[in-house]
Amino acid sequence: MPGGMSAQDDAAWAPVRHRFPVLRRQTYLNCAALGPMPDFLLETYQQAVLERQHLTPGSAAERARAALAQYLGVDGASLSFWTNTTQAINIVAGSIDWRPGDEVVVNASDFPSNVLPWLRLRDRGVVVRAAALEEGRLPLKAIAAHVTSKTRLVALSHVLYQTGYRTDLDALGQFLHQRGIWLSVDGIQALGLMRPPLDHVDFYMGASFKHLLGPRGLGLLYVQPQVADALVPAMVGYASVALDMDDPAGLADLVQGRTPLRYREQAGRFQLAHVNTEGLSALADLLSFFDALGWDAIADRVLSLSGLALAGLARLPGVRLVTPQDDAERLSLAVFRVDGWDAHAVVERLAAHQIVCAAREGAVRAAFHVYNDASDVERLVMAVRELVGG
Ligand SMILES: Cc1ncc(COP(=O)(O)O)c(C=O)c1O
Incomplete structure (x- = not known):
């Protein structure tokens, strides 16, 4: 306080x-729309460009992963990098083995990116229930009123972009986990302002361009490790499978159906290919700036x-x-x-x-x-x- x-x-x-x-x-x-970059990022980007000019090996992705893992209090292997929050929400919605009749609870007044990917699941027989704000708030009871024995996931924002209401993720996550329900949280309006409590959260996503004060085109996703291993990623790339790139027979075996597609463990299975390494340099420097404060x-x-x-x-x-x-x-x-x-x-x-x-x-x-x-x-x-x- x-x-x-x-x-x-x-x-x-x-x-x-x-x-x-x-x-x-x-x-x-x-900055709830667009964060201003601090002056020191000029040097960060200059360094990143110099690394590319001279093709000196950099370690931005590893640095950013470690800094983010420390900030969020999670294992680095539970993180994957994306283009934006919206893409990360879509990946989560698309990677779950939905069965007809499964239910999802959303906030009817959430940012559209955290409603549309869930609504589209109606095509797969999923029932989407919408909780309504009560005087700008979305208290636990407003969500609980829509939870049934068929609910599999609740999706909402950590901080509501239009009212500023902050959800108590510990209380909500515990309530949901006691009922075997997953909690997916759009954290873009909290990241960079506080340490999000993730002990009872299954999916947490955001992007660097608002309160993290970083570049556009850099999204991030945390997936709780046991949950991640049970998901089949909605998209696949060379980085998401256990494939030896030096062994052409590996791909041939897959193509011929001689070996099954094996996804990498944890969030590794969601990472498709190259990521925004220059942006990750900026994120790593921003996180150490925040950490020092x-x-x-x-x-x-x-x-x-x-x-x-x-x-x-x-x-x-x-x-x-x-x-x-x-x-x-x-x-x-x-x-x-x-x-x-x-x-x-x-x-x-x-x-x-x-x-x-x-x-x-x-x-x-x-x-x-x-x-x-x-x-x-x-x-x-x-x-x-x-x-x-x-
Ligand atoms: C709550 C919320 N979610 C998602 C977004 C969109 O983020 P992105 O462009 O990273 O998908 C915004 C704002 O732009 C937002 O306020």
Whole structure:
């Protein structure tokens, strides 16, 4: 639970803020859409290009895998790399041996990428049940109401992109595992802001371009090891099978049906082919940057900043908060509505003050990260006050 914020806090975080050139021009509160890259990634990419220019062997993929495994508290072999979150969700949905009548529970208001791949399973006889938000939240009871003896999987987001509600993954995962149900979590709105608790999660996916502050085109997927070994990957490539590339007879034996296709263990079976190695260099450097700041300190900082924004906004007449105010139910987002104002119009008015927010489902979303400080919160609250004439 974060305490109040002080000027000393801002002073302590000032060296971090200086690493983000975007803040010299803008009050950037939109990393829930696209994270700004810190300055040191220029050097990372230069190094990656030099490695390719001279074809010096690099170790980016191994470094990123090890750093990510440490961050998530999982085995490196349980991770695979993709292009984006959406692709990783599709891989999970497509790799399970669905039987007609199996049931999946989704959040009817989730980001479309975490609804569509599950809806498509209706073609395979799967029943998709949709839980509805209750005042911006998706509490356990709202999900439990849709769980039956046929439910095999629940798919939802760790942090909801349009309200900022944070799911208690330990409580939900334990409830589901007691019933033999898998939990699949889109973590893109939490990765880079906290350590996700994965003890009771079977699938956790995300991408590097939001709060991880990394490149686009780099997605990641964690699959709980025992679950992974039971899945048949939806796609197959040379990297996903136990195939000796130096032995042409190996492929011939497969083609002739003399040997069966054997998938690699754990997440190895999902990895198809080449991955975004240059992007992984950036991810490895970003993870060591975050690690040096400390994950608890990062989570406390973003909770404090967004909490300060919520408290300041709540005091304004005509402003209604969408994000729950309890720290246990939120993370870095401060989402609000302004009576009589269209959210896009508010976002435009804020942009005129060089404050960058987003409009999502009729509400204004401000997203905080470690590079923000109390002056950013104040600018946001003052600009909204000007709108409502408070
Ligand atoms: C909750 C959520 N899931 C998925 C995505 C899409 O991510 P990707 O482009 O990595 O598939 C977004 C935002 O773009 C999002 O907010």
